[in-house]
Amino acid sequence: MPIAPLAFRFQDRHIPCDGKAYLMGILNVTPDSFSDGGQFISLDQAIAHGHDLARNGAHIIDVGGESTRPGHIPVSTEEEIRRVVPVIRELSRKISVPISVDTSKAAVAEAAIRAGASIINDVSAGENDPDGMIAVIKKYRVGTILMHSQPLPPDAQRGDLAAHAIAAYFQQRLDSLCTATGLDKVFFMLDPGIGFRKDLAQNLAVIKHLGDFRALGCPVLMGPSRKSFLGRITGHDNPQDRIWATAAAAAACVVLGADVIRVHDLCEMRDVLLVAEAIATAD
Template identity: 45%
Template sequence: MNRAPPLAWAGLLLDRPLVMGILNVTPDSFSDGGCYATPEAAIAAGAAMREAGADIIDIGGESTRPGAAPVSAAQEIDRILPAITALAAQGAVISIDSRNAATMAAALGAGARIINDISGLTHDPAAAALAAKRGCPVVLMHTRGTPATMNTQAHYTDTAAEVLAELTQLRDAALAAGIKPEAIALDPGLGFAKLGAQNLTLLRATARFKALGHPLLIGLSRKKFIGEFGGEPNPAKRGPGSIAAGLYAVAQGAHILRVHDVPETVQALRIWQNLTASENEPSF
């Protein structure tokens, strides 16, 4: 099913790389856990991301870092709804980062427009039907196992080929559930059931994932492999390496970068766009 990706996704033009700002309303996310755990802090942070140029604000109420324990949908909903309601009212494009259909439904009811599911709509049996019924855009990410077990399942003979095949299966299952092709974006799931150099292998294969014919989201911000290869153990200080890797992904065809460092990424992309635009034709 190779085809050119659509000119727009989730009502957003894909004529330039999009920035998805990460807003974790959690106490235990790997990089920013606890920073935005109150509604006031989360709303302020989301508004600042939008002001800085984020096209999408991705709001999550459950940490899915390696080894994280699950939380109930009720707790997840309590965490996310104040921020979603307030930021959607301000005009922000909101995606809900969740594996749970009840959370997805509550978020969409509060004004979220996009479902971003790390399990590719497989964790909750009701998720795919919900997305199809609502007709909303979805991001299908590749992983194996659960956050608690995924690092034990990072065994591949051919990392890029196997992830590509498994992500294609997720896409085909979503189509079979009634989700429209133009609603689907794909994410190879860097850091999720991938260790060390496996992530570099996937980044080098970005064009192969783009060839599936859907918008391609890359989420590598501040992840462990950035620190591993960039020599930085502190996740909060991995912004430069994250931007470098993100620009590489965009140059290979990625459409959306999911990032913590929104102003810095937006600035870097603007320079990249102008350098790669035709002479005398600035891209913004």
């Protein structure tokens, strides 16, 4: 099925979203992320991994300083800035790959942008710090990824109904943010939030119905990497053992129209995306 051409703009740059699948490499500078917590906690480790991601084909590098796993311990704004800003500053000086900051705090987002980030990846879709985040998006004209992480309404628990409820949520957030920031929706990308307050059936429906989100006129990011729903299907409790399951989910996402796949295992997923993209765009 032909993919409707879209684009994602961030400051003075953009990426065309017309069938090509892009890789977002995960760089968590946290001690407690669900899969890679503590691996890149030092500045040298984080910088080295960022260079590896760029060298191995990442189109975006996503730097996060606070875990969003279930039961995570929140960190202060000051601590989150301390974790992410030196990494972003150093990477932005050395590589040309766009950098996103994974945060829902406006002060962290602004500090990261001033250090060289050009995309905000907000798990709260701008709702955690609404006035502050609107001001930052408007001031710097950054690209913003809006993720769905809200509880689903009681009448939308079934998988397909959950997907429709998420699409309605995104439409509301886009209308609100475009009006408040004065920016066109080309500055926004949608992430339906696989694994966030969703059961197995709902996660599978999110993937199956991702075209409903893209029909809103924004590119779609999918983040199935090593998620627990894959373990429920395969029986693998250890996130590190879910690479093949991630590959299957990532391939399905690309064939169904996803524009960006957020991954831990970039080298392996690069080949997966190339093959899935070739199949999806074949005549």
